[in-house]
Amino acid sequence: xxxxxxxxxxxxxxxxxxxxxxxxxxxxxxxxxxxxxxxxxxxxxxxxxxxxxxxxxxxxxxxxxxxxxxxxxxxxxxxxxxxxxxxxxxxxxxxxxxxxxxxxxxxxxxxxx
Amino acid sequence: xxxxxxxxxxxxxxxxxxxxxxxxxxxxxxxxxxxxxxxxxxxxxxxxxxxxxxxxxxxxxxxxxxxxxxxxxxxxxxxxxxxxxxxxxxxxxxxxxxxxxxxxxxxxxxxxx
Numbered sequence: 001x002x003x004x005x006x007x008x009x010x011x012x013x014x015x016x017x018x019x020x021x022x023x024x025x026x027x028x029x030x031x032x033x034x035x036x037x038x039x040x041x042x043x044x045x046x047x048x049x050x051x052x053x054x055x056x057x058x059x060x061x062x063x064x065x066x067x068x069x070x071x072x073x074x075x076x077x078x079x080x081x082x083x084x085x086x087x088x089x090x091x092x093x094x095x096x097x098x099x100x101x102x103x104x105x106x107x108x109x110x111x112x113x
Numbered sequence: 114x115x116x117x118x119x120x121x122x123x124x125x126x127x128x129x130x131x132x133x134x135x136x137x138x139x140x141x142x143x144x145x146x147x148x149x150x151x152x153x154x155x156x157x158x159x160x161x162x163x164x165x166x167x168x169x170x171x172x173x174x175x176x177x178x179x180x181x182x183x184x185x186x187x188x189x190x191x192x193x194x195x196x197x198x199x200x201x202x203x204x205x206x207x208x209x210x211x212x213x214x215x216x217x218x219x220x221x222x223x224x225x226x
Contacts, residue, residue: 031212042218043156043201048211056211091155095212100144100205102214106155 002026004105006092012111013082021077021108023092031095032075033102034067036060036088043091049075082112117204117217124223131189133220135202138183142204145178146214147187150199159187159200189222197224 005024013019025032034046047057049067057065066078075094079086089109093102117137125131137145146161162169162176162185169176175188185202199221203214 033213035214035216043203043214043216045213045215048213050211056209056213093156093214100212101146101158101161102212103158104148104156 004092004094004103006090006105006108008108009106010109010111012113015084015112016081019079019082019110021079021090021092021110023075023077023105024073025075025092025094026096026103027073028096029094029103030097031102032067032069033093033095034077035091035093035104037091037107038085038088046077046090079110082110084112086110087112117202117215119200119202119217119220121218122221122223124225125192126225127192127194129192131187131192131196131222131224133187133189133200133202133222135185135187135217136183137185137202137204137215137217139204139206139208139215140180140183141207143207144205145176145185146203146205147174147176148201148203148216150201150219152198156201192222192224194224194226197222 007022032049037043047061048055064080068076089107091107092105095102119135147159148156173190177186199219201219202217
C-alpha cells in the first residue's frame with residue numbers, strides 16, 4: 001500500500017540554524033500539506049500546496065518558513081533560522097484529487113537547542 | 114471561527130466499549146475524520162463520515178454524527194489494549210478551499226487489562 005514517507009525521523013539543530021524537512025507524498029497525489037504538533041498539544045495546520053504554489057498558510061507559517069516541490073516526488077519544508085519554539089513533530093500529508101482524506105507521514109521530530 | 118474540542122482522557126476496561134466525543138464549529142465541513150496516534154508514531158486514518166450521514170459502522174468502529182449540535186462521536190466496541198492511543202477528530206472546512214484539517218485536542222484512551 002502506498003504511503004507518505006518523511007526524513008529524517010529526528011533532527012536536532014541549534015537555534016538560528018536552517019533545517020530542511022523532507023517528505024515524499026503518495027505518487028499520484030496532488031495536494032500537499034505540512035502540520036506540526038508541539039509536544040502535548042494539538043496538531044496544527046501550517047501550509048497547503050497545490051499546483052506548485054502555496055494555496056493557504058496559517059499564522060504560524062511566517063517568513064522563516066518556506067515550502068518547495070523541487071522535483072516530481074519530494075516536498076520540503078524549510079525553516080530558515082530555527083527558534084526554540086519550533087521544536088515539534090512535523091507531519092507531511094498528501095491528498096488525491098477528488099478525495100477528501102489526507103494520508104500522513106510518520107513525522108519528523110525537530111529539536112532545537 | 115474554526116475550533117474542534119475533545120475531552121482529554123478516557124479510561125476503559127478491556128472488553129468494554131469506548132466512546133470518544135468531539136464537537137466542532139464549522140458547519141461547512143463536508144467530511145469529518147477520526148485519526149489514531151500511537152506513542153511516537155504518526156497519524157493513522159481510522160474512519161471518516163460524510164456530513165449528510167448520521168452513522169457509519171466499520172467493524173468495531175461506529176461513528177455518530179449530530180449535525181444540528183455539531184457533535185461527532187467514535188465508539189470502539191470490545192476495546193482492546195492495542196486500542197490505547199490518542200484519538201483525534203478533525204474537520205475539513207470547505208470554505209477554506211484547500212481541504213486543510215482542523216484537529217481537535219486529542220483524547221488519550223487508556224485501556225486497562
